[in-house]
Structure formats: C-alpha cells, structure tokens
Amino acid sequence: MSTAASSPGRPGRRPSTSQVELEKVAFRLFDRDGFDATTVDDIATAAGIGRRTFFRYFDSKNDVVWGAFTEQLDQMRAGFCARPDNEPLMESLRAVVVEFNRVAPGETERHRRRLELILRVPALQAHSTLRYADWRAVVAEFAADRLGEETGGLRPQAIAHAALGTALAAYEHWLGRPGSDLCAVLDTAFTDLARGFGGAGEGAASGRGADSAAGADFGEETRGS
Template sequence: MSPQLGRRPSTTRAVISEVAIDLFTRRGFDETSVDDVAEAAGIARRTLFRYYPSKNAIPWGDFDVHLEAMRTHLDALGDDLPVAVALQTALVEFNRVDADHLDSHRRRMRLLLEVPALQAHSMLMYTGWRDVIADFVARRTGASRDDHLPQTAGWLMLGVALAAYEQWLTDPAADLAALLTDGSRILDRGLRAL
C-alpha cells in the first residue's frame, strides 16, 4: 500500500507555525523557503498553502482566531465599564501567554517586529487588530468605525502594544502584562473622555 499524500492528522495551523518559527529563528527568515517549512512539518507545499496564503503569513499563526476572541471579550463587557478600562482589559487578555509558551511567543514576536521582510505584512495584520478596537469604540460612542475617533483609538492601542512588546523583547525579565497595563494607563486620561 502506498503512503497517502496530503495533511497528516496532527497538522494544524499552530503546528505549522511553530515549525516555521523554529526554522526562521535558526536559519533566518529569508534563508528558509516554503519548501523547507513544508518538509519540516511533514506536509506537501500545496497543503501548506491551504493553511497559509504566503510565507509571510505563517508566523502569525491563528491570529484571526485571537482577533475574534478579543472581539467577543469586548462585546461581553458591560457598557458601564469606561472605554479606557475595557480596552486595557482586552489588550492584556489578547496578549496573555501561558508561562510554558513564553519562549515560543518571544521568538514569534521577535520575527514579526524585527524581520524587515515581515514588516509590510505585519501592517496588514495590524489593520484587522485595529478594526476590532475601532468597532468597539464606535459602538460605545455612536460613531462609525471609520470615523476619526475610533480609528485614533485603534492606532493608539496598537502603539501601546508595540511599545510593550519592544520593551519585553529587550528585557527578558519584563512582565508583558504589566508593560501593556502601564502603557494603556498612559492613554487613560485621553480615552477617559469617551
């Protein structure tokens, strides 16, 4: 009987992403091909593209699932909670990482924030993240997601997240949740008026 081609039962987006991050970290992003990732994951190149549309998308893993979880978290918060506090809780919750995944997450974020080839794709991914924030602010303020205020809130919260990650990558002893909380408190005064 000949072996079957295609997806192995254990193949998931997360497994492919972890395998790729390991390769990208050891060999370099530009030096690692899609074929290298597919081979290391034990799948065909064609199968890999069923999970990810491009090599640049692979380090992002299940980002859309996380975005939906953040949207659900924000939607579940009561309207009596101030906007700034709601955004702070969502920011910390979205970026919560179990202790046993911290090293893996640090490698992922180092790639996403420091590899020039990933910068343009990252901006596209940040659009979806900012939209979740803008949708929430729009709902709470009666504005449209595309209005200036919700868009500004999305960009501000993205700035807080990126600044926290830069500090976290620089200092391995830093607490990511504390950095995110401290950064969002800086915005509290401006967002409190919402």
C-alpha cells in the same frame, strides 16, 4: 479558510499535514537559520510536502508566523462585550488588551519568539500591518459602539490606531527586557495613553495601577543608539 481536522465520513483524500504541524516545522527552521534564510522549499521539504502544497496551508510565508490570530481576535471581541457598559472607554480598552496578551506561563517563551519575529524581521514587520488592520477593526468597532459614532469615523479609528501603536511600543519594550512582565508593561502604556501622555495634568502620581505596574520592570535603558 481554516482546515477542519478531518470530519469523519468526509470523502476525498485526507490532508497530509496540518497548519500547526507545518508551523512547528517552520519555526524550527526559522530558529536555526533565520526567517529570511529559510525558503519555502526548505519548509516544504522538511515537512515532506510539495512547495505548491505549502501555499494551500498558508497564503504566504509571512502568514506562518501568525498562527491562530484570527481566532484570537474573536476572543478579544468577546472580551470587549464582557466589559460593563458604564466603564470608561479607555479603561475597558486597557483591560481587554492586557487580558488579551496574558498567555499561559509555559507559553510565554513561544509568544516571545513569535513577537520577536514579527517585530524584528523587516519582511514580517511590513506584512504585519495587514494583520494589524483586523486588530484595529475590532478596537474601532468597540470604540464606535461606546461613543455612538460610526466605525469608520475619525475618533474610533484614531483610538484604534493609537491603541495599536501603544501596544506595539509595549511589545517592543518587553522584548528588549527579558524577564519583564508583558501585561505590566501594557498596563503602564495604556494608562499613559488614557491620560494623553501627561497632556492634561503631568504632575506626580494621580495614577491608579500605573505605579505598581511600572515598578515591575522600569529599569533604565541598556541599549545604546
């Protein structure tokens, strides 16, 4: 996995392209024709490579969308390690997930289109589950460590699953509201999660960052259905 650029002094023919290059080509086509209408042949042809070669750069057409996801997970793992041990679990979780999703200002449009594909194209929605498993594993590992339980135990796994769900809801919310701040939405959602969604103490404002974050973009729904 992961093609080293081209170590100097490496024997053999050099790759005729790269994952990133291929990704660019593909995204251009996805933008133009949509994900489903773009065939692997289209991408390969546009990139000037053979169909078979495409599948040496990506395991599947779906995987094109995910870019350097695996590497980013390492970052997230590192983020967890960096949190102080005495910080409440759910607060560390919130902080890391929010930070994990902070992208450079110029990159947010790119991030948006990526998320849009993943969350809106059924084929990618489905496939994403497989990728999310890795994300969850990172969270579960952290939670298990903090709780002193097994990674595979119910609580760590439930936390990981619930965290993922919460993040997905935030993503969707953000996508539906151009101009909104993803980090703020995530912060709100994870604060809610840590509170059990009002389960214990619905009341007014015992909130910490939640209120300010909420203020950032809590307009009413614009959609129907």
